[in-house]
Amino acid sequence: MAISTTTHLNFRGDARAALEFYQTVFGGRLTTITYGDFGMPKDMPDADKIVFGQVAADNGFAVMAYDVPGQAPAAAVPAATTREHGMTLTGERFFVSVRGETAEEVGALWDRLADGADLIEKYGPSQWAPGFGMLTDRFGVTWILDVAAPYAG
Numbered sequence: 001m002a003i004s005t006t007t008h009l010n011f012r013g014d015a016r017a018a019l020e021f022y023q024t025v026f027g028g029r030l031t032t033i034t035y036g037d038f039g040m041p042k043d044m045p046d047a048d049k050i051v052f053g054q055v056a057a058d059n060g061f062a063v064m065a066y067d068v069p070g071q072a073p074a075a076a077v078p079a080a081t082t083r084e085h086g087m088t089l090t091g092e093r094f095f096v097s098v099r100g101e102t103a104e105e106v107g108a109l110w111d112r113l114a115d116g117a118d119l120i121e122k123y124g125p126s127q128w129a130p131g132f133g134m135l136t137d138r139f140g141v142t143w144i145l146d147v148a149a150p151y152a153g
Contacts, residue, residue, distance in 0.1 A: 006054075007096050009065040009141060015050035018139040019065050025112040026098075028057030035069075046070055061098070081142050083121045083134065090142075095134075097144045103131035106147050113137060113145070 011018055016032055023030045031054045034040075036047035049067035056062045078091030100106040103125075110123040110131075116138035123133030123145060131147035 004062075006062045006064050009063065009096075009139075010068050011050075011065055011139065012070075013049060013067055014139060015053050015065040015067045018141070019050070019053045019055055019063075021138070022063055023055045025109060026055060026057050026061045026063075027059070028055045028061060030055050063096070080118075081120050081134070081136060086127075088120075088134070092142055095142045095144050097146070099146050099148050101148055103147050106131050106145050110135075110145050113143060 009015070009018065019030055019032060031052070032050050033052040034048055035044070035051045036042050038051055040047045046067065046069050049069075051066055053065045054062065078093075081088065081090040081092055081095075083089070098106070098109065100109065107123060110133050114123075114135055117135040120134040120136065120142070121132070123131060126132035126146075129146045129149045131145070133145050134142070135145075136142045
């Protein structure tokens with residue numbers, strides 16, 4: 001049995017902008033469907049918001065997103081993620097991890113994703129991988145980008 005997982009991100013009104021940005025970073029096909037497309041009256045406040053959105057690329061990258069309806073309660077904002085003395089200190093429940101095969105290909109993704117981001121750890125060689133970096137993008141999503149290290153076992 002084969003299974004796959006896809007990160008599903010929840011936004012509050014900027015899912016379309018986030019998905020469009022992720023498409024510029026990772027390539028692929030962009031799909032966006034609004035609440036209005038699913039039948040919500042066009043004059044309702046959330047009608048133009050994304051109920052289903054996705055970027056899917058031939059290289060295997062995929063991310064989904066939607067806009068949480070306006071009446072849903074907001075989650076508590078976690079403390080900013082930092083790295084100190086090789087440790088990641090965070091209150092976030094998850095990070096999005098993207099792993100590639102070469103430092104060059106991952107570095108190119110990093111350069112595009114870092115536009116407007118808060119850098120947590122600059123991309124470069126690490127003790128465990130030929131390339132590693134961590135950032136929180138302009139939409140508040142924390143990403144880890146790294147290069148698959150050769151298996152040493």
